[in-house]
Amino acid sequence: MEEIKTVIEALIFASDVPLSLDKIVDVIQTDDRGRIRGLIMELIGEYDSRQGGILLQEVAGGYQFRTRADLASWVKRLKGGKPSAMTPAAMETLAIVAYRQPIVKAEVDKIRGVDVGGSLKTLLERKLIRIIGRKDVPGRPMLYGTTKKFLEVFNLKDLSELPTMQELTELKE
Numbered sequence: 001m002e003e004i005k006t007v008i009e010a011l012i013f014a015s016d017v018p019l020s021l022d023k024i025v026d027v028i029q030t031d032d033r034g035r036i037r038g039l040i041m042e043l044i045g046e047y048d049s050r051q052g053g054i055l056l057q058e059v060a061g062g063y064q065f066r067t068r069a070d071l072a073s074w075v076k077r078l079k080g081g082k083p084s085a086m087t088p089a090a091m092e093t094l095a096i097v098a099y100r101q102p103i104v105k106a107e108v109d110k111i112r113g114v115d116v117g118g119s120l121k122t123l124l125e126r127k128l129i130r131i132i133g134r135k136d137v138p139g140r141p142m143l144y145g146t147t148k149k150f151l152e153v154f155n156l157k158d159l160s161e162l163p164t165m166q167e168l169t170e171l172k173e
Contacts, residue, residue, distance in 0.1 A: 018062030060151035093119035
């Protein structure tokens with residue numbers, strides 16, 4: 001089993017995106033999903049207890065190595081420059097899409113009270129949202145939803161980890 005755990009570690013390390021349990025099981029060619037998940041949990045525990053510079057985390061429906069948040073300033077020094085910040089308008093638009101998806105542009109316009117075309121374009125370019133279909137109404141407007149990259153950027157396993165409206169209200173107070 002140690003050999004399989006080493007293989008799992010290598011697969012996750014080599015992947016550019018969070019690697020799902022299904023993909024790991026498929027690559028290893030086993031039917032024992034529970035055992036593979038157990039080995040992944042052991043790896044997560046080992047990286048947590050080591051308290052080194054990297055962690056193994058479940059994010060965006062898969063597993064990915066990530067640097068510890070408290071080391072971000074050092075990583076920024078290495079990478080140089082600042083990450084491109086999003087405007088408050090784009091962040092508000094993203095929040096609306098995240099909480100109300102699937103949603104059409106007209107609904108986001110109505111909630112924000114302004115035209116959100118520019119913000120939607122920016123979010124699409126950054127691959128934080130995507131077009132997930134068309135609404136079955138006259139004109140067939142496009143429906144927007146968040147992407148796996150959105151989950152990665154905000155360090156979420158899935159959308160259920162978004163704070164509830166009650167939690168957000170409590171934060172404001």
